[in-house]
Amino acid sequence: MEGDDGNTKVKVIARVRPILTQDGISSGEEECLVKMPLEEPGKTILRIPTHINQNPYKASAQYKKDSSGSGLKEYWFDQAVFSADVSSDSYMENQSFYRSIGPEVVDDLYKGFNMCILAYGQTGTGKTFTMMGHDAEQDGIIPMLARDILQRRDQLVLQRINSEVSMTYVELYNEQARDLLTDQHGDNKGRVREHPVRGPYVEGLREIQVNEFEDFMTALKEGNARRSTAATGSNKNSSRSHAIVTLALKQTRFGPSRGKTGDEIGYAKEQLVSNIKLVDLAGSERMAKTKLYSQQSRMKEGTLINQSLSVLGRCINLLSQNTSNKPSKMHVIPYRESVLTYLLKENLAGNSKSYMIFCISPSDFEETLHTLNYANQVKSIKTSARTNVVQLDLASASEDGAQKDQLIESLRSEIDLISSKLADTTLSSEQSYADTLVSYLEAELGKLKFENRFVKSIIAQKEDLILELKSHMRYIDQDASSSIEKAGAMLSKSHFMHTLMTKTQAELTTIDRNLASFDPSKIL
Numbered sequence: 162m163e164g165d166d167g168n169t170k171v172k173v174i175a176r177v178r179p180i181l182t183q184d185g186i187s188s189g190e191e192e193c194l195v196k197m198p199l200e201e202p203g204k205t206i207l208r209i210p211t212h213i214n215q216n217p218y219k220a221s222a223q224y225k226k227d228s229s230g231s232g233l234k235e236y237w238f239d240q241a242v243f244s245a246d247v248s249s250d251s252y253m254e255n256q257s258f259y260r261s262i263g264p265e266v267v268d269d270l271y272k273g274f275n276m277c278i279l280a281y282g283q284t285g286t287g288k289t290f291t292m293m294g295h296d297a298e299q300d301g302i303i304p305m306l307a308r309d310i311l312q313r314r315d316q317l318v319l320q321r322i323n324s325e326v327s328m329t330y331v332e333l334y335n336e337q338a339r340d341l342l343t344d345q346h347g348d349n350k351g352r353v354r355e356h357p358v359r360g361p362y363v364e365g366l367r368e369i370q371v372n373e374f375e376d377f378m379t380a381l382k383e384g385n386a387r388r389s390t391a392a393t394g395s396n397k398n399s400s401r402s403h404a405i406v407t408l409a410l411k412q413t414r415f416g417p418s419r420g421k422t423g424d425e426i427g428y429a430k431e432q433l434v435s436n437i438k439l440v441d442l443a444g445s446e447r448m449a450k451t452k453l454y455s456q457q458s459r460m461k462e463g464t465l466i467n468q469s470l471s472v473l474g475r476c477i478n479l480l481s482q483n484t485s486n487k488p489s490k491m492h493v494i495p496y497r498e499s500v501l502t503y504l505l506k507e508n509l510a511g512n513s514k515s516y517m518i519f520c521i522s523p524s525d526f527e528e529t530l531h532t533l534n535y536a537n538q539v540k541s542i543k544t545s546a547r548t549n550v551v552q553l554d555l556a557s558a559s560e561d562g563a564q565k566d567q568l569i570e571s572l573r574s575e576i577d578l579i580s581s582k583l584a585d586t587t588l589s590s591e592q593s594y595a596d597t598l599v600s601y602l603e604a605e606l607g608k609l610k611f612e613n614r615f616v617k618s619i620i621a622q623k624e625d626l627i628l629e630l631k632s633h634m635r636y637i638d639q640d641a642s643s644s645i646e647k648a649g650a651m652l653s654k655s656h657f658m659h660t661l662m663t664k665t666q667a668e669l670t671t672i673d674r675n676l677a678s679f680d681p682s683k684i685l
């Protein structure tokens with residue numbers, strides 16, 4: 162069953178990095194061409210350098226916002242991330258940037274939406290820095306997101322939701338898909354196929370189950386080490402391929418059991434399947450800039466990177482014009498002209514909530530202008546994200562415990578029967594029936610494993626509660642003894658007061674008596 166249908170605009174984010182030595186200019190605010198005022202979220206201002214603005218040939222309509230010749234071009238995006246100057250109030254490092262989008266992305270993924278975060282930009286503008294992070298200095302969006310996804314998985318156990326996370330990692334290099342999670346590349350691997358429901362995918366990729374965050378980081382680092390990189394004129398560690406990390410999430414919601422304690426798992430009610438694609442594109446290249454003329458193979462790479470990015474550009478251009486609801490007025494989108502666009506087809510216009518981060522340079526006017534104009538086009542692209550929920554009928558049909566056991570028993574004997582038959586025959590219908598039964602039993606096994614985790618979580622929760630109660634008791638104990646001490650002190654104080662008052666009373670009585678017997682005439 163599908164739910165929550167609706168059109169969603171692609172979220173467009175611009176991010177500017179600091180001036181670096183390879184930019185060949187001294188750092189300083191006057192050199193940074195990009196401003197993102199803190200008080201106007203989403204606004205990005207690009208200053209047109211004086212030598213271009215005052216040149217009548219170059220200062221064409223393309224560069225100027227209007228005829229006022231203000232020398233500034235203004236853009237509005239969903240978010241503008243200023244990372245050019247650490248001393249600025251609007252400065253954002255990776256972590257604060259992640260916090261501004263990450264929780265919403267994790268929420269949507271767990272609601273069952275397919276998601277995509279894609280980093281685009283000229284070479285050396287910070288796409289890998291943003292997506293993967295930089296050494297131990299700053300984590301990137303991908304590790305931070307994976308950590309949060311796994312944390313949410315653990316929190317949902319007590320709500321009887323079993324979440325399984327798996328990962329694939331592929332690079333598109335010279336228009337070929339290559340598995341980054343394995344060194345072996347067989348003949349049938351790397352081909353792109355189209356699944357009727359899930360859309361295009363790369364065939365034969367190694368998919369690993371992610372149980373712990375450390376598993377994920379190990380796989381990511383191994384994949385990154387296999388990724389094609391090279392030193393170019395603009396970036397000494399330039400990514401020469403497009404990299405796509407996909408995290409697939411399968412959530413199974415279990416009903417409550419009819420057991421006595423209520424701490425058992427009932428049957429699986431529904432399943433939600435979603436995934437998130439995290440894309441670190443290769444840089445948009447300009448041969449002169451990357452200084453690769455002398456390297457034949459690098460030039461070929463550059464041409465193919467350009468080719469896939471230019472198909473991406475064409476798709477985005479046509480999608481941004483497809484605002485009409487009439488199919489006759491819709492442009493045909495050339496997704497299949499490149500592996501990149503074919504794989505991202507759903508994320509560009511179909512069943513996905515997508516974020517595009519446009520990384521820009523603070524000093525390269527022409528390239529930054531090009532990227533910002535491109536980002537501006539993406540603002541009008543809409544996708545039609547929907548959640549995919551599957552009701553599990555077989556499970557709900559057998560709520561009763563005895564019925565359940567009977568069913569499993571009869572399925573087991575059927576499997577035995579079919580397995581023995583399969584030894585003699587290759588009838589495909591029986592084979593597929595057996596497959597169904599095997600997947601059912603696999604689901605049962607999955608359920609048992611989850612039951613184990615659920616009970617462990619309940620125990621852990623109760624242990625936490627016991628610890629909390631114990632520490633509360635200790636506090637009450639301490640509080641009580643200090644109150645007793647105080648009361649004791651009060652008592653001895655009141656005893657003293659009482660003695661004092663009795664004494665005073667006695668003295669007053671004596672004074673009274675003396676006064677009564679006092680005869681002033683006797684003094685005179």
Ligand SMILES: Nc1ncnc2c1ncn2[C@@H]1O[C@H](COP(=O)(O)OP(=O)(O)OP(=O)(O)O)[C@@H](O)[C@H]1O
Pocket residue numbers: 177178179181244282283284285286287288289290291295396398399400401442443444445520
């Ligand atoms: N926000 C930032 N803060 C500090 N340094 C940054 C930032 N963004 C990028 N850098 C630095 O800029 C350089 C280029 O960054 P990165 O490799 O991420 O660029 P890229 O866009 O992925 O390049 P390519 O397309 O060539 O792979 C690196 O040295 C990186 O550390």
